Amino acid sequence: MTTAAPHTGTAVGGRTLAHPEREEIRLEAVLHALSDPMRLAVVREMATSEEAELSCSAFDLPVTKSTTTHHFRVLREAGVIVQVYRGTAKLNGLRRDDLDALFPGLLDAVLDAADRQDARLGEG
């Protein structure tokens, strides 16, 4: 799923969400998307999940639904994740292939940095 061009997908019910194409993804927007603790946590969970697609409800975030929706939208609009509707569910996938192609090593460096910080602060 992360390799599919999300802008070409059509969803059940006809609803689609706007995504930047690979070449439209900007480093600054990706860094901004990853700079929020909650969004970073979401991306880390996606990166380690064995599921290619996760519903928003799979993330146990201590915030309101609208805040959750906001964070996922920021991630989607930055090109970090793809969001598609499957029936009534909105499923999320990490755009690892796109990010790795554009910015080799960046996502892994951020994920590694987050792991190290957790270990250092005793939150691992």
Added chain:
Amino acid sequence: MTTAAPHTGTAVGGRTLAHPEREEIRLEAVLHALSDPMRLAVVREMATSEEAELSCSAFDLPVTKSTTTHHFRVLREAGVIVQVYRGTAKLNGLRRDDLDALFPGLLDAVLDAADRQDARLGEG
């Protein structure tokens, strides 16, 4: 200079600026600091400069002095740069040693990503 503990330094005139110690630096704050195009440009220039310390005026930023001051302050408070007074000049240095120790490969990945983006967009 980038290896010195900035919080222990005293400046000519006694003015010092608040810096996080190495262990206080947070990944999220670093990513946020680097997510602004102007701040990213400043960090890239510092990373490639042969000078260990650069005055704010060394950066030809198309913004007002107060905006420039703001951006340098965000970088300093995130732990990305150290700022010290030398007489009337404020000098800036990249905290590469601190960042590399905390988050190995992260700064290099961001700098490489920025270079790649510039090359891709024809702004290299």
